[in-house]
Amino acid sequence: MRIGVAGINGRVGSVLIEAIRQRGDQLTGGFDRPGAGRQAPAPDITLFHSLEELAAVSDVVVDFTVAAAVTAHSNAISRHRAAWVLGTTGLSEAAQLGVVQAARHVPVVQAANFSPGVTLVLDLAARLAAALPPEDYDAEIVDMHHRQKLDAPSGTALAIGNAVAAARGTTLAAVRDSGRDGVTSARATGAIGFASLRGGQVVGEHTVLFTASDEQIGLTHRAFDRRTFAAGAIRAAHWAHGRPPGLYSMRDVLGLR
Numbered sequence: 674m675r676i677g678v679a680g681i682n683g684r685v686g687s688v689l690i691e692a693i694r695q696r697g698d699q700l701t702g703g704f705d706r707p708g709a710g711r712q713a714p715a716p717d718i719t720l721f722h723s724l725e726e727l728a729a730v731s732d733v734v735v736d737f738t739v740a741a742a743v744t745a746h747s748n749a750i751s752r753h754r755a756a757w758v759l760g761t762t763g764l765s766e767a768a769q770l771g772v773v774q775a776a777r778h779v780p781v782v783q784a785a786n787f788s789p790g791v792t793l794v795l796d797l798a799a800r801l802a803a804a805l806p807p808e809d810y811d812a813e814i815v816d817m818h819h820r821q822k823l824d825a826p827s828g829t830a831l832a833i834g835n836a837v838a839a840a841r842g843t844t845l846a847a848v849r850d851s852g853r854d855g856v857t858s859a860r861a862t863g864a865i866g867f868a869s870l871r872g873g874q875v876v877g878e879h880t881v882l883f884t885a886s887d888e889q890i891g892l893t894h895r896a897f898d899r900r901t902f903a904a905g906a907i908r909a910a911h912w913a914h915g916r917p918p919g920l921y922s923m924r925d926v927l928g929l930r
């Protein structure tokens with residue numbers, strides 16, 4: 674299969690190169706931030722000038738870039754037939770609408786976290802949330818990432834929050850409590866709290882806690898290596914190739930629904 678990588682010079686992009694070749698797929702090339710000084714990561718890798726050029730020669734484009742690029746990428750992807758595996762997080766509502774539009778034209782697999790373990794954590798968090806009443810069990814979500822990360826809470830933390838909120842019959846927007854600082858009021862019943870830690874080169878850690886007066890249940894996932902995201906994204910690429918247009922998730926890829 675022919676796979677192109679958007680964000681090929683990035684942390685995840687670099688790991689994707691190795692993962693694609695190890696699996697025996699063809700790396701068509703990459704695309705990265707437009708502008709002077711951007712070079713291909715290796716002499717045998719083609720760096721395209723636009724995402725459109727990359728999409729035109731690829732069966733699937735795997736995209737780990739920045740939220741600000743997603744609207745332009747949605748438009749470019751819609752004009753070609755390549756499937757889109759989108760891992761970029763921190764999208765605005767407008768950017769997310771662009772993704773939904775693109776999914777009318779091509780298959781799109783979007784996940785805040787492509788690791789199979791996190792996909793299962795989302796399921797388990799939902800089951801815990803459904804079983805533990807919000808009046809008694811306070812849900813709090815902690816994420817820790819490397820110091821360069823641009824968005825907080827992380828996309829994965831928000832995905833866990835969405836799963837917990839949905840299992841409790843509400844929306845995250847209605848109960849989200851993030852960025853506590855200074856004199857805050859008492860914790861609202863049913864709130865879902867977030868705390869984001871940043872430091873060093875932590876690849877990604879997430880914990881969801883359900884705390885009652887007399888007990889606490891915690892669920893933690895730690896990614897030790899970006900290869901877990903790359904392997905999941907390539908798996909998603911193979912799954913997406915040849916599917917009808919639509920917006921899919923890692924749950925679909927893993928057959929969890």
Ligand code: NAD
Pocket residue numbers: 679680681682683684685686704705706707737738739740741742759760761762763784785786787788828902
């Ligand atoms: P990074 O900063 O190391 O890499 C991003 C790359 O995108 C860089 O090479 C940068 O030059 C490039 N880029 C910036 N603007 C661009 C543009 N306009 N067009 C094309 N390329 C552009 O970041 P990273 O750690 O590799 O993460 C990238 C994104 O993926 C982030 O949003 C991050 O939160 C997300 N992420 C998702 C998962 C997942 O499993 N879904 C896992 C890790 C990271």
